[in-house]
Amino acid sequence: MKPSPISLSSQRSTWSAGRSALVALLLRDFTVIKKDIKLFFLRTVIQPFLLCFVFLYVFPKIGQSVGGGGGSPGAAESDFATVLVAGVVGISVMFQGLQSVALQMSQEFGFTREIEDRVQAPCPIWLVALEKVVSGALQGMLSALIVLPIAALVHANGVHAAIHIHWLVMLTLVPLAALAMGSLGLVIGTSFEPRNIGLMFGFIVLPITFLGGTYYQWNRLAPVQIGGWHWLQTIVLVNPLLYVNEGMRAAFTDVAHIHLYLIYPVLLVFFAGFLSLGLRNFRRRVLS
Amino acid sequence: MTNPPVTSLPVIHTSDLTKVYAGTDVTAVDGLNLTVYQGEIFGLLGPNGAGKTTTAGMLTTRVLPSAGSAFVAGIDVVAQPNLTKQFIGVVSQVNTLDRQLSVWENLYFHGRLFGMGAIESREVASELLETFQLTRWAKASVYALSGGMAQRLMVARAIFHRPAVLFLDEPTAGLDPQSRLALWEIMKQLNADGQTILLTTHYMEEAEQLCHRVAIMDHGKLLALDTPTNLKHSTGIDTIVTVKATGDLNELGRALALLDGASSVRAVERGVELHVAGGERLLTRVIAAAEGVGAQVQDVSVAEPSLETVFIRLTGRELRD
Structure with a gap:
């Protein structure tokens, strides 16, 4: 067996130890994904595919109207397709963040207790949590890459999503959105007990998804009002997914969206807020 | 050792x-x-x-x-x-x-986590599997x-x-x-x-x-x-005699405590435990003492003091309470 000579001269600086630990943790995550790449692919495309299939293929076929009417036949559906495709990419990024960070982490804290070994890595504890966010964000970007062509292609004849990629916006906003959603995953994964993680879907994921502007543009909510107060439009402003979806609209289409001057700073604030809350939770659960 | x-x-x-x-x-x-x-x-x-x-x-x-x-x-x-x-x-x-990694990968990624290169981690992982007789499980899931x-x-x-x-x-x-x-x-x-x-x-x-x-x-x-x-050694005793008996166990305890070399007695389940330092012909005397108070001895066992004894003498409680 291996002898264990202590030679403290072999100590590495915390910086270099932290860097190699980060690389190793990412390598580990991508090894796991590579093993189940088919599963990753399926998990990523199934929801976007179903959304596009139902809304952009089945609905036009059976004459169910979703586009709000008006214009020539097919035009309304195409307008809706344009709005939906961006939204579909947006929720894919969110789901990836939740799945790869929140579910994973709640399992590692609860059932497998793997986290207890992971935090013995020779690096700061926060780095272990940050790595999960980075890894989740990378997976989120990867899923955006997979989902966009699918969303753009699955539709009935005569329905056309008007995709127009704004490269600069895409290359900056997709990573920012993925990081914000990965951090949201960290908050959820560290706040819920594993046995309660099912509640997360009911109380957090569903409201966020349905009120996050996936199926509609924010400016179209204006008619929902009470006594001149655009209550729905106001309330959904607290939803982080709204900015992700509107941002995707800015990145992939020419339709109206919340102004980028607002989207960037708000997503940055969400990212910073979720990350610091998540790191604080993580530290509390790991150290006593 | x-x-x-x-x-x-x-x-x-x-x-x-x-x-x-x-x-x-x-x-x-x-x-x-x-x-x-x-x-x-x-x-x-x-x-x-x-x-x-x-x-x-x-x-x-x-x-x-x-x-x-x-x-x-x-x-x-x-x-x-x-x-x-x-x-x-x-x-x-x-x-x-790590449940999502194989047995070998659990070791390999640990090496990487601690800053070893890919080649060294690979070698050490395989060596350790050999040493710990896990080589045939290298590719298995840790669930196995x-x-x-x-x-x-x-x-x-x-x-x-x-x-x-x-x-x-x-x-x-x-x-x-x-x-x-x-x-x-x-x-x-x-x-x-x-x-x-x-x-x-x-x-x-x-x-x-x-x-x-x-x-x-x-x-x-x-x-x-x-x-x-x-x-x-610090307990000062060298033998522990456990007497399982029926009859008046309190009486039995008092009798045993009077034996030459007896250091202490304590009640155990269905019997009495006697701690002794030195003492000749111990068992004969224990049985005689028990019979002297009319206890029916069912079992007598002799043991050396253990760390359990040390713990009991320090705390008055058993280790596994």
Whole structure:
């Protein structure tokens, strides 16, 4: 067996130890994904595919109207397709963040207790949590890459999503959105007990998804009002997914969206807020 | 144990190490002063709640001390937890293997995590599987491992980066006797090769069999610290006679306590335990004394004092209460 000579001269600086630990943790995550790449692919495309299939293929076929009417036949559906495709990419990024960070982490804290070994890595504890966010964000970007062509292609004849990629916006906003959603995953994964993680879907994921502007543009909510107060439009402003979806609209289409001057700073604030809350939770659960 | 390579170099040093968990007024560890030397197998022995795991937790950076200080391999654990972690290996009470990786990958990625290159990690991972007799499971999921094998893999993983101290928290709890013996052999071999080990346990046999020195803890306090032999000598007794009998057991106890050499007696289930220092023809006298008070003796057993005896004499309670 291996002898264990202590030679403290072999100590590495915390910086270099932290860097190699980060690389190793990412390598580990991508090894796991590579093993189940088919599963990753399926998990990523199934929801976007179903959304596009139902809304952009089945609905036009059976004459169910979703586009709000008006214009020539097919035009309304195409307008809706344009709005939906961006939204579909947006929720894919969110789901990836939740799945790869929140579910994973709640399992590692609860059932497998793997986290207890992971935090013995020779690096700061926060780095272990940050790595999960980075890894989740990378997976989120990867899923955006997979989902966009699918969303753009699955539709009935005569329905056309008007995709127009704004490269600069895409290359900056997709990573920012993925990081914000990965951090949201960290908050959820560290706040819920594993046995309660099912509640997360009911109380957090569903409201966020349905009120996050996936199926509609924010400016179209204006008619929902009470006594001149655009209550729905106001309330959904607290939803982080709204900015992700509107941002995707800015990145992939020419339709109206919340102004980028607002989207960037708000997503940055969400990212910073979720990350610091998540790191604080993580530290509390790991150290006593 | 063959040639215990214990040195006089301190590897762990604590002074007045104390932990009070937030929100409780229970002092889990109370002013602990310990020094563990390089090459030792050092045991923290005590019942559940004695503060062993909390002590190990503080030394492995997971529990933040409320007061006092701790040094591992000369590094201040509180001030430099990240540096400390380079020099310790930890095997916790529960299975913390990476369920999504194979047996071999569990080792390989541990090497990478501790800054080893791909080639070195690959080599060491395969060597360790060989040493721990897990090679044929290399590609298997860790779900396929038995409890004993999983524990071996966790030990292999913990020594992968050649830590200055290997921490084992109740390493054989829940293992079958055969796996326990196998793990003891592994620990002895690792130690013979120079590995310093700190283990916590509530099995006195484990402490007696393995440890060069044992610290007996209860309620967060250090009660005694010495070699198992010296601890047993410190009781001043050399024989324990357990008499199982029916009849008036209180009377029996009083009679036995009057025997020549008797040090103390205590009630046990359906009988009396007698602690004796010296004394000739002991059994004959014990039986005669029992018959003298009209007790029907059903069984008499004789044993040497163990660490359990030490614990009982220190606390008045059994280790497994």
